[in-house]
Amino acid sequence: MEHSDFILTGDICFCETQRALKTLEGGFLVCLNGKSAGAFPRLPDEYASLPRIDYRGKLIIPGLTDLHTHAPQYGFRALGMDLELLEWLENRTFPEEARYRNLEYARRAYTLLVEDLKKGPNTRFCFFATVHTPATLLLMDLLEESGLVSFTGKVNMDRNCPESLRENDAAASLAATGEWLERCGAYRNTRPILTPRFIPSCTDELFRGLAEIQKEQKLPLQSHLSENKKEIAWVRELCPESKNYGDAYARRDLFGGDVPTIMAHCVWPGDDEIEALAQRGVFAAHCPQSNMNLSSGIAPVRRLLEAGVPLGLGSDVAGGAHASIFRAMTDAIQVSKLRRALVNEHEKALTLEEAFYLATAGGGAFFGQAGGNFFGPAGSFEPGFDFDAVVVNDAGIAGPEQPPLRDRLERIVYLSDERHITAKYVRGNRVA
C-alpha cells in the first residue's frame, strides 16, 4: 500500500450520508492514509502543507461500484442479445464459461477485461468468476495488480448445467472452494466471496457445505434472485417447501442476517420477499440493462427503496452489454420512468440524485459491511470513507454554455465515456 496524503482540487460532487447531493465548485478533497478526511469549500489550515493535485475545472466524484457482474462474460458482451435468460445461459454463457478451464484463454480474456475496467469510472466490483479455481485465482492476480477493489467469487454449480461446466458433485465443489479460499490469503485489493450461482445450479448438499464454510470463515455471499418468470417457476418446482425464491436461500442459511449478502436482480419479488430482504439487510443489485436485454422486466426499485432494502447498481455483464455504472444509472432512471408509465403510476421515477447515490454510496456500503479489516465503506467523500475518486473532464462534451455543476454531473452521467476520465484513485492510490 503506497498511498500518501494529498489534496485534490476541482468541482466536487458526492452524496452525503443522508443521501443529499453535495456540490462544491472549486473545492478541496483531502486524502489521508487512503481514507477521505472530507471535502471542503476552503482548505482547513491543518492540511495546508499537503501536496495538491490541481483538477480545477474538472469534476471529481466518488468511484462507482458495480455490485454485480460476471468477469468471464466480458468477452461476449453485446452478442446474442436476442435471446431470453434461460436460452441465453444454455447457448452463449455456459459454452463460453466452459472455456475458462483453459488458463491461456482465461489469461487472454481476463487481461482484456481488467485493462478495460481500469479506464472506466468504476472502482469497486463484485465479480462472479467461473467454477474453475485456477482461472479464478488468475483473475484475482490480475485484479490485485490493477489496484481496483473487488469481491471475486469462484462459482459453485453441481447440477443443471452442461457436463463441461458442472462440478462432479457437492464434495468436489466444496473441496475446490476450500482450495481456492486457502490461496486467497495474500490478496489486499480482491477478497473472496461465496458464489453459488443460483438455486437451480446447486444441490442441497452443496448449499449445506457452503453454509458451513460461511460460518467458519465469516465470508460474504452473492447469488441471483427472482430475475425472470420462468426461472422463478423453476425454483418453485425445485423447492416446493419454500414460500418464495428468497425463502429457498433463507432455509439454506444463506440469506443475509449475519451473512453480508448480495442478491442480483430482484425483478419480480413478492411483498414477503421484499420484507425479508429489508429485515435481513440483504443488498439488492439492480441491473436494469440486463433486465431489458434478457427480457426479464423492470425491478420495483421504488418499492425496494421505500422498504429499506440496501440497494446498489450492477452492470451484469454480459446480460448487460456495458460495464460502466454511469450507463447503469441512466438505464435505471429510464426504466423507472417506464415502470411508472406502464406498471404503476404511483411508483415515482428515480431522480438523477437517487441514481447517483445508488451508484456510489449505495453499492459502496457493501464494502463497508463485508470488508472486515480490508475495505471500508466507499462511494462518498464524507470523512472515513475509503478514498475512491474519479476525475472527469467534461470539456469534450460540448455545449454552447457551461451549466451549473449539478447539471454538469447529469451530463457526464449520460454522455461521458472513458475518454473523459482524467484520473482515477482507489483507496488513495492512483490506478489510471
Place this chain on the structure above:
Amino acid sequence: MEHSDFILTGDICFCETQRALKTLEGGFLVCLNGKSAGAFPRLPDEYASLPRIDYRGKLIIPGLTDLHTHAPQYGFRALGMDLELLEWLENRTFPEEARYRNLEYARRAYTLLVEDLKKGPNTRFCFFATVHTPATLLLMDLLEESGLVSFTGKVNMDRNCPESLRENDAAASLAATGEWLERCGAYRNTRPILTPRFIPSCTDELFRGLAEIQKEQKLPLQSHLSENKKEIAWVRELCPESKNYGDAYARRDLFGGDVPTIMAHCVWPGDDEIEALAQRGVFAAHCPQSNMNLSSGIAPVRRLLEAGVPLGLGSDVAGGAHASIFRAMTDAIQVSKLRRALVNEHEKALTLEEAFYLATAGGGAFFGQAGGNFFGPAGSFEPGFDFDAVVVNDAGIAGPEQPPLRDRLERIVYLSDERHITAKYVRGNRVA
C-alpha cells in the same frame, strides 16, 4: 458534387429490399456517380479498372438515418432529464430555443452540432430548427457545407408557447416561411421540409396556409403525433371534432397521402390511427430513448410494422440524450422487450436485424419518397441507392476471439462510438 467512381473493399453488411440481412466478408462495394452499383463477393470484370479503397477487416454498413431530431436542442442534451414532456418544453426547451433569435449564439451552437454529427454513424437527418428564419438558414449553410444530407425545417408556432418564441400570428408565420423557402433554392444537401411543431402550437389559420404552401411547392412535412397522454388529452380538447390526433392533421390536409410526411413518436396510437398511418403512407419516427426520458411510454413498434406503417428511428435530441442511431437501435430493441414483458406478451421483440433495417433502409426510404430530383432512397447497397457508407473498425472493441460478421455487427451496434468510425461517405463523397 465531386464524387467519383470507386470501389470499397471490406466486410459488408446491409439489408436487402426484402429486409433480410446480407453479410459479405471481404466483399466489394461499387459506387458510380454517387449511387451504389451493388455489393459483390467477387468484383465483376466491368469494374476492374476503378480505384479501390482498402478497408479489409473493417465493417462497411449503409449510413444511418435519424428520422427525427431537433437541431437547437443539441446544446442542452442530457440536461433536465427528470422532467416530463410538457414541463420539459416549458422549462428547458422553449427558453433555449428562444435564444436562437441571436445569430451569434446560433452559430456557436449549430457549429458544435454539425462538427459532432460529422463524426458519428448517421448520414441523413430530418431536423426541426426553430421559428427563426435567419438561424434556420445558418444551420442549413453549415449542413450544406458538411456534406451530410438532411431535410431541415423552420418551425411554425403561433400559439401556446412563450411570448419569446411565438410568431405574432398566422400571417407572420406564413410570411417568414415564404421568405425562408425562397432562400433554400441553392442547397443541394439540405432541403426544406414544412414543420408545424404540433397541433397545440399552430392555429387553424396557420395550418390552412401551410397546406396551401405544401400544395403549391410540393413540400414534405414533419410533425409530432400521440407522444404523451397529457399531450393527447390536450389535442382532444383543442380539436373536439377530430376522431383522434392523427385525424386532426388529416382534417388540415397535412397527414400523408400525397404529402410525404413524418410523424414523430406514435407512442399511444389507437387502431384507427395506425390504420390511417398505413393507408396514407405516413412515416412513423420511433424515438425510444426520448420516450423513456420524457416518461412517454413505449411505441407499439410491432403493431406498426405488422400494419405496414413505414417506419424509421429518431434520436429526438434533446428528448433523447444521444445523437447516434446505433443507440436508437439498441434502445428500440430493449424497450420492445419490455413492452413484451410488461404490456403484451404477443408482441414479439425487435431483432437486431429488424432494428438495423429500421435504422438504414427503413428511415432512408423517406429520402427516396420526398427527395424529388435531389435525393434517392438511402440505407442499402442494392443498386440504385444513394451511396451512403460508414466504415467501422471494430478492432478496438476487444474480445478474446473474432465472432462471425453478423455478430460483429451486433457488437458495434451496442458498443461502438465515433472513435471506431474510420470513414464516412455520403452520396459518394467522403465527409469524415
